[in-house]
Amino acid sequence: MKHSEPSITLPYSRQSIDEKDIDAVCSALSSDLLTTGPKVSEFEEAFAQCVDAKYAVAVSSGTAALHAAMYAIRIKSKDEVIVPAITFVASANCVVYQGGTPIITDVDSKTLLLDPIQVEAKITPRTKAIIAVDYAGHPCDYDALKDIAKRHKLFLVDDACHALGAKYKGKKVGALADITAFSFHPVKHITTGEGGMATTGNPEMAERMRMFRSHGITRNADKFINCLQEDNERQSWYYEMQDIGYNYRISDVQCALGLSQLQKLQKWINKRRKIAKQYDIKIAELREVSSLHVNENIFHAYHLYVIKFDSNDLRNKTYQAMRNNGIGVNVHYIPVHLHPYYRKNFGTADGLCPTAETAYKLILSLPMHQGMDDNDVEQTMRILQTVVQ
Numbered sequence: 001m002k003h004s005e006p007s008i009t010l011p012y013s014r015q016s017i018d019e020k021d022i023d024a025v026c027s028a029l030s031s032d033l034l035t036t037g038p039k040v041s042e043f044e045e046a047f048a049q050c051v052d053a054k055y056a057v058a059v060s061s062g063t064a065a066l067h068a069a070m071y072a073i074r075i076k077s078k079d080e081v082i083v084p085a086i087t088f089v090a091s092a093n094c095v096v097y098q099g100g101t102p103i104i105t106d107v108d109s110k111t112l113l114l115d116p117i118q119v120e121a122k123i124t125p126r127t128k129a130i131i132a133v134d135y136a137g138h139p140c141d142y143d144a145l146k147d148i149a150k151r152h153k154l155f156l157v158d159d160a161c162h163a164l165g166a167k168y169k170g171k172k173v174g175a176l177a178d179i180t181a182f183s184f185h186p187v188k189h190i191t192t193g194e195g196g197m198a199t200t201g202n203p204e205m206a207e208r209m210r211m212f213r214s215h216g217i218t219r220n221a222d223k224f225i226n227c228l229q230e231d232n233e234r235q236s237w238y239y240e241m242q243d244i245g246y247n248y249r250i251s252d253v254q255c256a257l258g259l260s261q262l263q264k265l266q267k268w269i270n271k272r273r274k275i276a277k278q279y280d281i282k283i284a285e286l287r288e289v290s291s292l293h294v295n296e297n298i299f300h301a302y303h304l305y306v307i308k309f310d311s312n313d314l315r316n317k318t319y320q321a322m323r324n325n326g327i328g329v330n331v332h333y334i335p336v337h338l339h340p341y342y343r344k345n346f347g348t349a350d351g352l353c354p355t356a357e358t359a360y361k362l363i364l365s366l367p368m369h370q371g372m373d374d375n376d377v378e379q380t381m382r383i384l385q386t387v388v389q
């Protein structure tokens, strides 16, 4: 049985909804088209522009975006895809959905991002792709990963569910990989309730993802396979299901919210970065805990603010002290390969990714969202100081 949790007054993350968002949703609700309507393509266009991508395909979740990406790059049975150990399970599950094998790979100890040296060591003749996860909002080492992908002829997919608004060497996340996946879950930078987006610079991949999100159906006459001469085939009701797809559509109501939320992204990222700076300064004064390393050449989007303790005991004590005071700190993440499903079905075990396993015992995510004020930061730091030196 789970013991009762004290109520959380400051969650690690949460959405911000204002009157403009509510008005946008209400007007979409009063329109003719509740599901695929004008707001879907408006949101896709605004989003593509925002992340410097050519094409954006809106779907029902970040997980659906990752699944669509695996479909677009034609992952199938016996294909291997490299996935970091420190991430949400969805980053690996998307490979399994298409029948492939996620190859759980260790991370860099300073950033907890996919370690290019470990990636190279895991490549086999079956490797088809790398899924880079921009953990916490810190973009991966794309120069190194792109170089590996090019040399071994692999696709590079960016799970940027943490990293909307981040940049690598001045280039925006969303335009760094073959396909990039974003999530609009309420804990992420912007929300549509549930929702996601896949961006790409490749028109065929964009087309494949559009088909995939709607049952594998196309209405594009240029793409029709059946060339029957009957008049019926030429009518506007004609469509073709050309492959097995899903219903991964997002609604117009959700996209109306997404469009309204997107307006506030820049302001919110600035706010997150300001909170991070406040944390940085306070944590630098403590000996037994440190902030996760940030590389020089990146612009951090701070979905998470992760700290690392000197010992597992201190991390656990801090977790409890914070929770007892209503502060919803959390641990991101349990390494993927340690979950029972992966142990049972893919034979993963302790010791597979030692850096990730060690980090897992020491890390904690502090509250980080645009709705926080100075008092929230101070209170969090005050409790941290009661536990560590």
Ligand SMILES: *Cc1c(COP(=O)(O)O)cnc(C)c1O
Residues within 6 Å of the ligand: 061, 062, 063, 064, 087, 088, 090, 091, 133, 159, 161, 162, 182, 183, 184, 185, 194, 195, 196
């Ligand atoms: C949130 C998240 C996802 C999944 O997004 P959903 O919208 O919840 O499906 C995938 N990968 C990472 C790293 C995430 O944080």
